[in-house]
Amino acid sequence: MMLYHLSHIDLDGYGCQYLTYRYFRDGKFYNANYGAEIRARLDEIVLDIKESDFPDERPLILITDLNLSMRDAEWLDEQINFIDAELLLLDHHISGEVSASKFDWYMLDISKSATAITYSWLRESFKFDVEGDYLTLVQAINAIDIWLSRDRLFEVGKVGLGMISGAKEINRILFPNEDRELKLFLIEWMRLYTEIEDGHIRLDSDLHGIKKEFFKDDKDDTKDNLVAIFVSKLLSKSRDRLTIKYKGYKGLLGYSLGNSSILGNRFLVDNPDYDFYMDISYRGSFSMRSNNRVDVAKIAEHIGNGGGHKNASGGKIRDYRDSFIYSEIREFIQDYLNRV
Incomplete structure (x- = not known):
């Protein structure tokens, strides 16, 4: 099954994609903020599917941590018939309640984060993560996203929230794939810190060096210089x-x-x-x-x-x-x- 996954641009949204990428390695991934960008990305997905060939099975459009307006939901419901695709939306925003009541592909659960909803869906549908390797990460993201301040992983989730919102070294409009790679790289490191004592303090202290590891090639330098070299190479590669x-x-x-x-x-x-x-x-x-x-x-x-x-x-x-x-x-x- 070919996955086309659209998600939000915060920790919870990228947390969903961190999980799906571990099962759907060949999937295509997209991100949007709320508002008009959602429709722009949906247009992009529909066009990508139209230009592709799926001889064996229907592609799956997965939307996570984004609620659709009724207008966009109705439009997308029509489109999936034209392009012969499956559609699933996993959301936890109460503002999606009206749309969720109308469409059977719109799954709404306001009791947990979108990452937690996505994790449950993957486990139930594909026997994903049977060893529970990603469970503490999901719990940390869930704790900060729905504000469970007494949860033991809340503080590491808080560091992760700022970690993703502050990861602006790569322009996501110009280089969306590389921007996403950076954020999933950071979330993987966050996962490791959920499993150690005082992980939130250590992650906060180590974050600068972790970012440098992403941008470093064969020579160490200041983070600003490493980022400049990295982006310059992207410009040349994409010229x-x-x-x-x-x-x-x-x-x-x-x-x-x-x-x-x-x-x-x-x-x-x-x-x-x-x-x-x-x-x-x-x-x-x-x-x-x-x-x-x-x-x-x-x-x-x-x-x-x-x-x-x-x-x-x-x-x-x-x-x-x-x-x-x-x-x-x-x-x-x-x-x-x-x-x-």
Whole structure:
């Protein structure tokens, strides 16, 4: 069975995916915050299924730790018939009660966290974790998510909650898979600390070093430097899908990455066939870098009423339209550059 798993972007949401990934190794994973992003990710999943082939069995769309509006639930119920997919939603938010009462695929249990619900489903459906290796992790996430402050694992759950909310080193819109890998890596470490005395204190103390282990390659450095090297390599590896063009010049478009002086200049040194680097924020403001191949101050002035220096500039694009899907952001910027 091919799994398409959409989940929330907090500890509980990634906790669900930590578990399903251990059974559905070849599954496809997606994440969304509440609101409009849910529909954007569902559109993405439906399109991915339409473009795939399943000769043996129907794919399964699993949604966890997210409640659907009635409108989105009705839309999705129609879509699964068109794409011949199974659908299961495991939720614990009382706001999903109306939708849950209408659809048999909408499983609501407000007494426990989504991670605990997902764990029970995996055990009952697939004989998952018969040795109980993940039980203390599930209990820790459950304790913090539904606020069982007297639970012995509540404090380690609290550290885990901040651990995931603070893991912003990789932009999840630009690099969703790598961002998720970081968070599942951290949750695996959290699991180990649920099994030792004063695990919450030790996890809190060790977290900086744990993050460095994820980003470290063959040489140790400060975390900031390791992250910059890691993200720069991702940009080079992904450059084909990030490429934009302006009046014959070739550039790379980042999204809300920040740190343009380091990331932009490193990318341009590693990719000398590129003329400029551009990083745009969700508000439409942008920064640009070049390595003596084009005057980005003039470009910024022309496209965004900005300016700066020949190799470093910035501005803002009027009427910028943001998106949860990077390809749509890139398409908007490329169309804009073609027009101005």
